[in-house]
Amino acid sequence: MENIKCYTNRELSWLQFNERVLDEAGNPRVPLAERLTFASIYQTNLDEFFMVRVGTLMVQMNSGEEIRENKTNMTSAEQVSAILERVKELELKKARIYEQLMGEIDPYGIHIINFNKLSESEGEVLENYFDNNIAPFLSPMIIGKQQPFPFLNNKQLYAYVILSSKNGKTKVGIVPCTNSVFSRLIEIPSRPGTFMLCEELILHFVSKLYENYTVKEKSVIRITRNADIDAADVYDEDLDYRNFMEHLIKQRTRLSPVRLEMSRIINEKSKIELASSVGISPLHIINEQTPLDMSFVFQIQDRLHTKPGLFYKKRSPRPSLSLDLRKSIIAQIEKKDVLLSYPFESMKPFINMLHEAADDTSVVSIKMTLYRVADKSKIIDALIEAAENGKEVVVLIELRARFDEANNIEMSRRLEEAGCRIIYGLGDYKVHSKLCLITRHTKDGLSYITQIGTGNYNEKTSRLYTDLSLITADQKIGSDAANVFRALLLGETVESTDCLLVAPNCLQNKILELMDSEIKKAAEGKKAYIGIKINSLTDKVIIDKLIKSSEAGVRIELIIRGICCLVPQIHGKTDNIKIISIVGRYLEHSRIYIFGDGENPSEQKIYIGSADFMTRNTERRVEVAVPVYDQDIKNRLLHIFNTAMSDTEKGKELGNDRIYRSRYTESEKSVNSQEIFYDETYRPSAIKNA
Known part of the structure; x- marks a missing residue:
């Protein structure tokens, strides 16, 4: 592994990403x-990281087979050990930030307190x-x-x-606190705005639930269970697939x-006895200094x-400058992407x-791939309308979209x-592509309108995630999309x-061929x-080609929100x-691939698509990326990329020491790419001149 110094472990890189999220909780400029x-x-x-990634590693550990990660050569056990060590460090950082947050909220009349800060009379009120x-709604157990x-x-x-x-004699008592x-x-009745969890x-007055015992020690506990079930490993093809997935979802709640x-x-x-009782190693017990559930x-x-200045400035998605909603969208797309x-x-x-x-008499069919949709989806409503109007509507709905399985099952029933x-x-293969194909029969023959996106068909997340959606009447793109659906149907x-x-x-x-060019x-x-x-870079084949590209003198700029297994600025290599x-107000989710420096615009190739450069995306999923041919759209994508890069x-x-460092300096006017993009949609002339 000659490039080993250029690699970072996937799981530890993900923890770095989550630390950047935590940093925003402690960022005074937010x-x-x-x-x-x-x-x-x-x-x-x-x-979710523990439920999915750590769960997978622990299954590997318990398999009896030594499995090593293909970049840093760490075993599953070594990775779990490193994760636990790092998480315990991050939890100390979280505790400091949480204490800071509670202190800053205090002047606004909101206080989270414990019994040490209550008067005797207030304690009596809470006891009552x-x-x-x-107490009447609790179910204490011995x-x-x-x-x-x-x-x-879970x-x-x-x-x-x-x-x-x-x-x-020593006994153990357990009281469910979720109700x-x-x-x-x-x-606290006598102190408006002052709360106790x-x-x-419950923990303070728990002795009242066990009147015949003396409470020696007590703690609030919370368990996290493995949620990584591979449907392909346990699927019985004689069963109805949708019913099988429903059973699998229920099974997840009882995993290790x-x-x-x-x-x-x-x-x-x-502590050792508790670990034994729940079936976990004592090493997996983490002592927290903050509430175990932060949803409050x-x-x-x-x-x-009602307090001014405590929230982001209100923003709402603006109408596209490229389309007139009073006119036919399809007719406008036929003229320009x-x-x-x-x-x-x-x-x-x-x-x-x-x-x-759905209403157009020339439309023969609508085909879509759905991975995650909103629970009250207008897109589902439109597809239902099309089917009820006699159109052929074909929907590939991925029931294995983790943690969205139940919603997808319900949507599949509605559509059916x-x-x-x-x-x-x-x-x-999971079908993760964001692909929609409208097939029309016009006086000129067969005609396609194709939409390819970087994000899900979800109205809710479209207001929270940065994503891109290309709609085109290019017939070659449409023909390729038709072939994708033809294969999926088979x-x-x-x-x-x-x-x-x-x-x-x-x-x-x-992608490798484009890099070779x-x-x-x-x-x-x-x-x-x-x-x-x-969003993430873990595919070793692509990473090695990026290293080779760097060695050859290719200038490479990467914007990777989350996991990055490549270390830059290694002498002679990267x-x-x-x-x-970028971790900001909106979740960075768009994928853009650029090849060529733009000196000759006709030779520069730009794509948007659904795939991250992770092995699961490139080898184990159906993903789609589309070339952008329209020069105006190319310019806009370059503007988006370059603004984000700055x-x-x-x-x-990310430095060659594997540490992420802030680029913010007090002396210079900072660049916030997400705010710039919103400003441009509020001030249309800005984007035209970009």
Whole structure:
């Protein structure tokens, strides 16, 4: 592994990304109430990381087979050990930031307190509240021979109590603290705006639930379970696939634990016994100094909405300058390709186009791939309208979109009941592409309108994620898209394409060829350039080609929000590679691939697509990227890329020591790319002159 010094472990790189999210919670230049959101996002991100990535590594560890990661050569056990060590460090950082946040919120009349800060009379009021409004709804348990250790639900809160009976025997008590009857935040009646977390109230008065025992030690605990079920490994083809997936979702909630969090330290013997009872190593127990569930911060935000300056300036998606919603969208697309940029521009033109297609007598069929959709989806409504109007509507809905399976199952039923033809993901490949094909029969014959995007067909996330959507009447692109759907309907993947990049067979290899072209230019003494904006970079084949490109003298700029397994600026290897990550108000989600420095615009190739450069995307999913032919749209994409690359407010640059450093300086006017893009949509002349 000659390039090993150029690699970073995937899991540790992801933890760096989540630390950048945590940094936003502690960033004084972010509005105070918004920093609470970043603190909560940090926790939910980490929960999912343990449920999926750590869960997968632990399954590998328990398989008995030594599996090594293909870049840093770490075993699964080594990775888990390194993850736990790093997470414990990050949790200390989170505790400092949380304490800082609570201190800054205090002057605005919101206080989260514990019993140490209550007067005796206030304690009596809370005790009365506990007796009448909480205790009757609790189900305390004693663990013994007749009462085995209960199953602890994923991510729910429990009071864990070590008890001593009158005869001196030690017992364990467990009280579920998650309940829909009482609020998570309990307001102190004599102090408006002052709250106590319900689990802390329960823990304080837990002795009242065990009157025949003495409470020796106590803690709030929270367990995280593996959620990484591979449907392909357990699927019985004789079963209905949708029913099978529903069963699998239920099974996920009872998988093996991967982490146990505790709000207080207990004695080592009891800690080992608790670990044994839940089936986890004591090394996976993490002592926290912050609440184990941070979702209550949104209740705090509700209380702060009347306070000026604590939230981001209100922004809403603007109409696209390229389209007139009063006229036929299809007719306008036939004249010129259109690029929509979310959340700065509205998704409405695309939704309007679907409704127009539903009513257009020339439209024969609408085909779409759906990965994640909103729970009240206008796109689903448009497809149902088309089917009810007699159009052929074919929808590939991926039931294995992790944590969205239940919503996708429900949507598939709605579509099917309306007369749409539903197909599910391919057996060996998830279908992650964002592809829509409208087929028309006009006086001139067969005609296609094709939409290819970087993000899901989800109206909600289109207001929160930065994504791109190209709509084109280019017939070669339409023909390629038709071939993609033809293959999907046969349960296959396309083997070749004319212009689209389509994983798993026609994306990675074509990206490598495009990189080889830049290497060849550099060898000939010409300017050579690669610019990539993606969410994650883990594909070793592509990483090695980037290293080779750098060695050849190709200038490379990478904008990678999350995982990045490539280390830049390594002497003699990655000197020509610059890598930044942007974590800001909106989740960076768009993917742009640029080949060529633009000196000769006709030779520069630019694509947008659904694929990150991860092995799962390039080899194990159906992904689609589309070439951009329209020079105006090319220029706009270059503007988006270059502006993001120059971001000094939210952009952090990765060094050869594997550390991300802020590019912000007090002496210079900072560049916030996301705010610039919104300003441009509010001031149309700005983008025209860009």
